[in-house]
Amino acid sequence: MDYFKNKAAEWDSPIKIEMAEKFIAELLKNQIPTRDNKILDYGCGTGLVGMELSKITRDVIYLDSSESMIEILKKKLDAQKDWGRTIIQGEIFAYNQRDIDIITTLMALHHIEDIDGVLNHITQNILKSSGVIVIGDLTEEDGSFHNGDPVPHKGFNTEELTAKLNKAGLEVINSYTYNTMVKGDKKFDQFIMVAKKSN
Numbered sequence: 001m002d003y004f005k006n007k008a009a010e011w012d013s014p015i016k017i018e019m020a021e022k023f024i025a026e027l028l029k030n031q032i033p034t035r036d037n038k039i040l041d042y043g044c045g046t047g048l049v050g051m052e053l054s055k056i057t058r059d060v061i062y063l064d065s066s067e068s069m070i071e072i073l074k075k076k077l078d079a080q081k082d083w084g085r086t087i088i089q090g091e092i093f094a095y096n097q098r099d100i101d102i103i104t105t106l107m108a109l110h111h112i113e114d115i116d117g118v119l120n121h122i123t124q125n126i127l128k129s130s131g132v133i134v135i136g137d138l139t140e141e142d143g144s145f146h147n148g149d150p151v152p153h154k155g156f157n158t159e160e161l162t163a164k165l166n167k168a169g170l171e172v173i174n175s176y177t178y179n180t181m182v183k184g185d186k187k188f189d190q191f192i193m194v195a196k197k198s199n
């Protein structure tokens with residue numbers, strides 16, 4: 001089931017755009033991509049992060065499992081006459097080139113069931129030696145962020161996520177809360193985590 005089917009058309013709201021901008025600003029404090037870096041934006045959605053990063057770096061790969069989100073992304077890239085980008089609609093296991101310098105992933109990981117499997121795949125088949133993953137996601141919450149919808153993870157305990165990254169061969173080099181969102185009468189923190197492939 002595509003959880004984002006009915007969300008894609010309205011995704012690029014001021015709130016989501018601001019969320020992406022804040023993540024990118026934080027990412028750039030930690031990891032400045034070079035023009036030659038190859039970036040994979042995992043759970044890219046409509047491209048709010050990837051399209052901004054494509055202004056800095058030549059090679060951005062967009063990957064998302066949602067047909068509806070990818071459809072919007074394609075329309076946006078077409079409108080900018082930005083053709084020739086690699087767009088993968090599917091799971092991360094579809095990518096096996098081990099040529100990525102930076103993986104970015106904003107608010108996607110909590111939708112992924114098999115975090116251990118994905119992290120192992122990232123280390124073994126996606127990141128180059130010394131490649132980096134930059135995660136922006138929710139810290140542990142009570143499920144109200146998705147209004148009780150059953151998503152695989154109600155945010156993350158960053159210590160537990162750090163242990164998972166380490167186990168997969170990724171050394172966490174920075175991790176902290178960078179944003180607090182207000183939804184109704186609740187507050188939700190977002191963390192950024194930067195981890196480097198250890199060998």
Ligand SMILES: C[S@@+](CC[C@H](N)C(=O)[O-])C[C@H]1O[C@@H](n2cnc3c(N)ncnc32)[C@H](O)[C@@H]1O
Binds near residue numbers: 004044045064108
């Ligand atoms: C909350 S949205 C974030 C989209 C985008 N990163 C942004 O910040 O605007 C989560 C995205 O993760 C994608 N996603 C969920 N599960 C996925 C999976 N197993 N593989 C790839 N993408 C997935 C969804 O389709 C959705 O586009």
